[in-house]
Amino acid sequence: MSAPGGAASLETLGRLAVSPGRRRKDRLARGAILTATLLALVPLVLIVYYLLRKGLGAWSSDFFTTDPTGSTFFKNSNIGGIKSAILGTIEMVALASAIAVPIGVAVAVWLVEYGRDSLFANVVRFFVDVLTGVPSIVFGLFVYIVLIVGTGTSYAGWKGSIALSLLMLPVVVRSAEVILNLVPNGLRESALALGAPRWRVVGRIVLPTALPGMVTGVLLAVARAAGETAPLLFTAAYTHETTTNLGSFMNSLPVQIYTDVTSPTPRVVERAWGAALTLVLLILVLNMVARLVSRRSRLA
Amino acid sequence: MEAASITGGDRGLLSRSPLARFPDRALKWGLTVLAGLILVLIVYFFVRLFDESRPAFEQQGVFAFVFEDNWNPGAGHFGALPLVVGTLITSALALLIGVPVAVAAALYTSELSPRRFRAPLMILVELLAAVPSVVYGLWGIFYLAPKLHPAEVWFSETFSFIPFVGGGIVTIPNCFIAGLVLAIMILPIVSAISREVMSTVPPDHKEAALALGATRWEMIRISILPYCRSGIVGGAMLGLGRAIGETIAVTILIGGSTQMVQNLFGQSNSLAAVIANEFGEAQGTHRSALFACGLVLFVLTLLVNGIARWFVVRAGRAAGPPRAEEHRTGAATAALAADTAAGA
Numbered sequence: 001m002s003a004p005g006g007a008a009s010l011e012t013l014g015r016l017a018v019s020p021g022r023r024r025k026d027r028l029a030r031g032a033i034l035t036a037t038l039l040a041l042v043p044l045v046l047i048v049y050y051l052l053r054k055g056l057g058a059w060s061s062d063f064f065t066t067d068p069t070g071s072t073f074f075k076n077s078n079i080g081g082i083k084s085a086i087l088g089t090i091e092m093v094a095l096a097s098a099i100a101v102p103i104g105v106a107v108a109v110w111l112v113e114y115g116r117d118s119l120f121a122n123v124v125r126f127f128v129d130v131l132t133g134v135p136s137i138v139f140g141l142f143v144y145i146v147l148i149v150g151t152g153t154s155y156a157g158w159k160g161s162i163a164l165s166l167l168m169l170p171v172v173v174r175s176a177e178v179i180l181n182l183v184p185n186g187l188r189e190s191a192l193a194l195g196a197p198r199w200r201v202v203g204r205i206v207l208p209t210a211l212p213g214m215v216t217g218v219l220l221a222v223a224r225a226a227g228e229t230a231p232l233l234f235t236a237a238y239t240h241e242t243t244t245n246l247g248s249f250m251n252s253l254p255v256q257i258y259t260d261v262t263s264p265t266p267r268v269v270e271r272a273w274g275a276a277l278t279l280v281l282l283i284l285v286l287n288m289v290a291r292l293v294s295r296r297s298r299l300a
Numbered sequence: 301m302e303a304a305s306i307t308g309g310d311r312g313l314l315s316r317s318p319l320a321r322f323p324d325r326a327l328k329w330g331l332t333v334l335a336g337l338i339l340v341l342i343v344y345f346f347v348r349l350f351d352e353s354r355p356a357f358e359q360q361g362v363f364a365f366v367f368e369d370n371w372n373p374g375a376g377h378f379g380a381l382p383l384v385v386g387t388l389i390t391s392a393l394a395l396l397i398g399v400p401v402a403v404a405a406a407l408y409t410s411e412l413s414p415r416r417f418r419a420p421l422m423i424l425v426e427l428l429a430a431v432p433s434v435v436y437g438l439w440g441i442f443y444l445a446p447k448l449h450p451a452e453v454w455f456s457e458t459f460s461f462i463p464f465v466g467g468g469i470v471t472i473p474n475c476f477i478a479g480l481v482l483a484i485m486i487l488p489i490v491s492a493i494s495r496e497v498m499s500t501v502p503p504d505h506k507e508a509a510l511a512l513g514a515t516r517w518e519m520i521r522i523s524i525l526p527y528c529r530s531g532i533v534g535g536a537m538l539g540l541g542r543a544i545g546e547t548i549a550v551t552i553l554i555g556g557s558t559q560m561v562q563n564l565f566g567q568s569n570s571l572a573a574v575i576a577n578e579f580g581e582a583q584g585t586h587r588s589a590l591f592a593c594g595l596v597l598f599v600l601t602l603l604v605n606g607i608a609r610w611f612v613v614r615a616g617r618a619a620g621p622p623r624a625e626e627h628r629t630g631a632a633t634a635a636l637a638a639d640t641a642a643g644a
Contacts, residue, residue, distance in 0.1 A: 025517060032404070033412060037421070040487055047435070111335070114331060115335065120332075120336075123339065124339065131342065137597075138545070141575065197323065199324050199326075226432075227430075227434070227435075230547040230548055233576060233579070272438055280430070280435060284430060287427075
């Protein structure tokens with residue numbers, strides 16, 4: 001707030017001025033708020049700095065083109081790179097998205113177009129929110145019970161994908177619902193008034209309008225799934241080899257990092273930093289693309 | 301019916317033939333069934349988890365499982381109290397450290413910061429949510445924990461007269477570090493929800509305070525904080541839900557001792573961490589006890605999240621203008637959408 005201009009007499013100025021005690025308190029509080037805000041940024045700076053320093057040191061030409069070997073005992077044995085982890089993460093997250101995105105968008109369409117404010121729709125919303133809060137390791141346990149104990153088979157990549165898709169589902173549903181709600185009702189009503197059946201209105205008008213906005217939510221869900229370790233530990237497990245067979249054990253970046261963190265060998269820990277930098281870059285790119293897409297969306 | 305006779309069938313002029321109506325019905329019912337399947341899935345989820353943990357509950361009794369201080373898989377004893385206490389202490393620490401910082405960051409970005417810094421600051425805080433849990437663990441154990449160790453030792457020795465805080469052996473992975481990293485991890489979500497709720501404060505309230513001569517801080521204290529209290533509490537509770545269920549970072553940082561935690565800077569364990577640690581080699585009742593830990597975790601997060609959502613939705617309701625129905629729910633959904641976005 002600026003002080004009154006030159007026209008005001010000294011007397012009014014004195015009356016309007018804030019007493020020194022209150023001003024000091026104001027300065028103090030604002031200083032504290034600013035300090036806390038800067039404090040919030042410190043971990044980010046430190047993490048990025050250490051990831052770059054340690055991670056870039058671990059990167060080399062064959063870091064991305066060789067599988068981890070598992071032979072870490074001898075000082076100069078070749079510990080290998082993270083090829084199988086990168087490919088495993090991409091394969092499992094792709095399958096998880098292929099499962100979670102259609103189902104999630106379909107449920108969101110139902111919530112917005114058909115369920116609306118009915119009791120059943122609100123119950124579904126509540127349960128989707130429940131899913132959001134379930135810890136990721138509990139999803140891992142669930143998939144373990146149903147698909148591994150239940151079928152009597154062993155770990156497999158596709159089981160990891162199922163666990164990840166359960167994790168993605170609520171994010172996709174809720175973000176798609178928010179976007180679908182933003183589609184102007186006038187568009188729907190115009191199409192209906194022209195005689196279009198409801199399913200065509202959904203398919204030709206509502207979904208295309210909402211598409212760019214929904215891409216943002218989907219990408220954020222993908223980014224979340226790509227970074228998850230806990231649901232993969234007892235579903236896809238850990239392996240060294242690169243594989244395209246989703247029915248076998250499958251490596252992934254987070255599980256590779258987790259396995260390497262617990263290693264007593266410094267070089268293996270270095271590989272964990274390299275893998276961590278790769279993973280964070282992957283997730284950052286997804287986040288950036290999501291932000292760009294949402295900026296271009298006409299709805300958001 | 302006259303019109304119907306013109307078109308030849310027994311339907312109205314403007315209605316569709318049953319065949320043309322079919323895709324519409326199919327879509328509607330198909331989607332309804334799909335939505336219903338989510339409910340079935342969660343109920344099935346709960347039942348199976350309970351089923352698998354029954355042997356442990358039968359051996360220990362549900363009450364003793366949660367409240368007995370004796371986790372010894374080798375001897376077949378499964379009293380999960382040390383794990384429950386470890387979970388609660390680390391989560392409480394996370395709230396204690398994380399919430400004030402998160403709320404301050406939200407206040408700064410929404411009220412005090414110069415306009416052009418707002419978007420970059422928001423993005424930076426939200427980037428913390430993009431870092432995966434395992435990377436927090438890696439950074440925490442190889443950078444943060446060793447760097448803070450001398451400070452922790454000093455603190456523990458200086459304040460050795462305070463029970464639980466001082467006097468014990470300070471290990472490198474410990475309860476405090478786990479809580480601190482959890483605080484960093486819940487920062488973005490608490491901050492995002494607080495900011496979302498702060499943006500619903502009517503400008504009139506702020507301007508009224510300023511017009512009466514309040515300083516910026518007095519304006520924040522008088523018109524913003526009371527208005528947002530319920531939303532901030534909700535955001536903090538959602539953060540608590542996150543902290544309770546967080547697995548990998550805590551597993552790496554908490555040390556993994558299954559003894560009851562003796563002091564803040566000693567090793568401990570949490571419900572989620574014990575599953576990640578022991579599940580690989582667990583058999584029989586031990587495995588069932590770990591499923592039971594998962595169930596306790598599930599119920600705990602369910603309760604916390606339920607309460608949190610109630611608070612956030614209430615804040616959204618209070619915030620919206622009473623005349624516009626859509627606005628009212630709009631504010632709440634926006635706040636919850638911020639939650640899902642921050643979860644990424």
